[in-house]
Amino acid sequence: DxxxxxxxKHLITATGQRVTLRCSPRSGDLSVYWYQQSLDQGxxxxxxxxxxxxxxxGNILERxxxxxxxxxxxxxxxxxxxxxxxxxxxxxxxxxxxxTEAFFGQGTRLTVV
Amino acid sequence: xxxxxxxxxxxxxQEGEDFTTYCNSSTTLSNIQWYKQRPGxxxxxxxQLVKSxxxxxxxxxxxxxxxxxxxxxxxxxxxxxxxxxxxxxxxxSRQEYGNKLVFGAGTILRVKS
Numbered sequence: 589d590x591x592x593x594x595x596x597k598h599l600i601t602a603t604g605q606r607v608t609l610r611c612s613p614r615s616g617d618l619s620v621y622w623y624q625q626s627l628d629q630g631x632x633x634x635x636x637x638x639x640x641x642x643x644x645x646g647n648i649l650e651r652x653x654x655x656x657x658x659x660x661x662x663x664x665x666x667x668x669x670x671x672x673x674x675x676x677x678x679x680x681x682x683x684x685x686x687x688t689e690a691f692f693g694q695g696t697r698l699t700v701v
Numbered sequence: 702x703x704x705x706x707x708x709x710x711x712x713x714x715q716e717g718e719d720f721t722t723y724c725n726s727s728t729t730l731s732n733i734q735w736y737k738q739r740p741g742x743x744x745x746x747x748x749q750l751v752k753s754x755x756x757x758x759x760x761x762x763x764x765x766x767x768x769x770x771x772x773x774x775x776x777x778x779x780x781x782x783x784x785x786x787x788x789x790x791x792x793x794s795r796q797e798y799g800n801k802l803v804f805g806a807g808t809i810l811r812v813k814s
Contacts, residue, residue: 590743621802630707630806631744631789636799643799678743682802689734689746690791690802 591615594679594693602701606667609696613660613681619643620662621690622654625676637662669700705792707805715813720777722808724790731793731800733766733773738807739786747775780812 591614601607613620622634633646637656648654651669656662666673676697680690704727714720724733732751736744748757750766750773757764763776773790787807793800 590745623804631804633801633803636801638799644796644801646801646803680744689749690736691746692736692743694743 590691590693592679592681592691592693594677594696596696597694598697598699600699600701601669603669603671605669605700606665607669607698609664609666609677609679609698611662611664611679611681611693613662613679614691617681617683617691618660619682619684619690620656620660621680621682622648622662622664623678623680625678625695627675631678634664666698671700674698674700705790705803705805707790707808709808710806711809711811713811713813714780716782717779720780720784720810722775722788722790722810724773724775724792724805726771726792726794726803728792728794729770731770731795733770734791734793734802735764735773735775736789736791736804737786738789742786744789777810780810782812782814785810785812 593612595610618639620637623631634648635654636644640656651667654664676695678695680692682690706725734749735747738744754768755766761778765774787809789807791804
């Protein structure tokens with residue numbers, strides 16, 4: 589158990605819909621990262637937050653947004669979903685913005701039908 | 702933007718053979734981390750390299766960080782079936798407002814017994 593909790597574990601939704609993925613980081617970790625992993629693909633960096641502030645952005649679509657709340661949990665919002673958005677979405681947390689190891693959650697498997 | 706290239710994409714080896722995966726960054730890195738993802742699992746931290754030319758060993762695994770801090774390698778000696786999985790490198794680079802941890806596409810290792 590990495591200490592990072594992601595909910596839900598599985599999500600099936602229709603094209604055009606909007607979903608919210610939730611991540612609770614390890615206790616004490618201030619950084620949260622979101623990654624997308626398509627089938628048999630690598631990890632695509634989406635966005636990073638540190639102590640509530642957006643710190644770095646990857647190739648995140650405009651249809652996607654995220655935020656980190658005062659209690660440090662984070663949410664990734666995906667809207668106007670397309671079939672190609674089907675993927676495993678991982679959240680990871682670390683203590684010091686990447687200078688220490690990142691701990692990954694179990695991921696949310698999103699299927700868009 | 703920053704890219705982290707990882708080769709090979711796939712490697713099938715006979716149990717007992719050696720295995721190496723290589724990681725190259727388009728920019729100088731603050732550190733490089735290596736992760737292993739077992740099939741159906743989430744990435745798990747293996748090691749972090751920080752210093753130019755650093756070499757670290759974990760039993761049969763040897764990790765190297767290049768002198769220019771732009772490349773790295775992971776070498777496994779005498780592979781075992783338990784080594785099966787995807788190995789990711791992740792490079793940390795400083796951004797204007799924070800640090801970005803960018804993962805390579807990963808190398809999928811299959812071991813035939």
